[in-house]
Amino acid sequence: MTEDAARAHLQIGQVAERTELSIKTIRHYDEVGLVTPSARSTGGFRLYTEDDVERLLVVRRMKPLGFTLDQMRDLLDALEVLDDADSGPDERARASAIVLDCRTTATQSCEKLRRQLDYAEEFTALLIARDTR
Template identity: 80%
Template sequence: MTEDTARAHLQIGQVAERTELSIKTIRHYDEIGLVTPSERSAGGFRLYTEADVERLLVIRRMKPLGFTLEQMRELLEALDVLADPASGPQARAQASSVVRRCRTDATASCEKLRRQLDYAEEFTGFLVARDPAVPKA
């Protein structure tokens, strides 16, 4: 690996900082084959490219919406197919279907989370109104 190549790669700590995922989580994703680092250093350290970081960010965005690891894998594979100009029409159609399904599921999850946030804010307001330590306007 040349010095320029080494600079183009990020070590796992840098990736963890950029993605706000723990090092343990990133290692787990590597162990299960969800996001494999593009290279290893001479010492065996994981080295990640910007594309690897983008894949991890897709996963990070999916986590709070309740997607399973298998759904994450399926979406990443679909995105790979759509990014590959050599993919055939049938593969592209199947990949597009996966993306649409994930978008529908993500939209539903966002709506559920918004409702939960509304309830939480409503409850907080309820408690503030009943707290004797809070001055009344």
């Protein structure tokens, strides 16, 4: 690997810092084939590109919304199809349907989380009002 190629890649610790995911989680995503590093060092260490980091950030955003690993994989694949100018119309239509489905699910999940946060804040306010110190 050339020096320029090595500089273009990030090691797993750097990726963990950038994505706020643990090294263990990033390794797990590699093991299940969700986000595979683009390269390996001569010593076998995982090396990631900016595109890999972006994929991990998509996964990080999906995780708190309750998406499964399969749904995450489907969305990542769909986004790749939509980014590929050589994708055919049928393939693009399927990919667009997956993105729309994920958007609907994400919107519903956000609404649920907002309600839960409202309840948590109401409860906290109740406890503050009852503070007996």
